Amino acid sequence: MNRKLKLVVLSGAGISAESGIPTFRASDGLWENHRIEDVASPSGWYKNPALVLDFYNQRRKNALKAEPNLAHQLLAKLENFFDVHIITQNVDDLHERGGSTKVLHIHGELKKSRSTKNENLVFDVPPPNYTIELGDVCPLGSQLRPHIVWFGESVPLMEEAAEIASTADIFVVVGTSLAVYPAANLIHCVRPKVSKYIIDPNTPEVQGVQNKIFFAEKATMGMQKLYQILAKDYGFEEFL
16 A cells, blocks of 8 residues: 655644634733743742743633634545645644644643653643642642643754654645744755745745745635645545
8 A cells, every 4th residue: 555645744733814813913912911030930920920820821711712724624634545644833722723743742742740840741631621730739749730842941852843844745834934933944944855835824935945845824724725726636626
């Protein structure tokens, strides 16, 4: 049996925005009326852990209300025809709830917590409230924190993400302007001859990368167009 082509997707905040999850705006230094440094950095955590926990409890609550959109669903549908791997900068679980089965969260996951003493101790945030509170501790007795990669922290899954990108047969960027590093470097890991489809309303400048195809669209519209192109090129038009 012929192997399925490997389709690798790098997704960002734009795909979740169409499900009602607001993106942060670094230009004014605020995120949901908070300074980004106060709620998304190690210094903010040490300064006021209660504020940080409350901030992410609210983000988690909002994300749980959101539903996967057509872009998430189409990526899941592509698993019928390709070996789809999603590398996402998003911390929500909309890709999984949309049906995707191979999702790598390089910036962490809202629905998980981790030990402040040993970062390898990661736990699911328990239902039904899905909150982390001061006094919630890991088995080592240390306070639990959101399992999120904050500004100024290393991105431990980048090496795995780069390996996935380097073996792509098709590469798709959706919902990200390729301005957040180190994730933006992943497109440079893709082999030069591989087609690179980039879906974002604001066409990002990507220097030194061959075989780029741009869709100046939001995620849902861009994914519909890409799905149609792939269906035509790879012979599954009957499934449109």
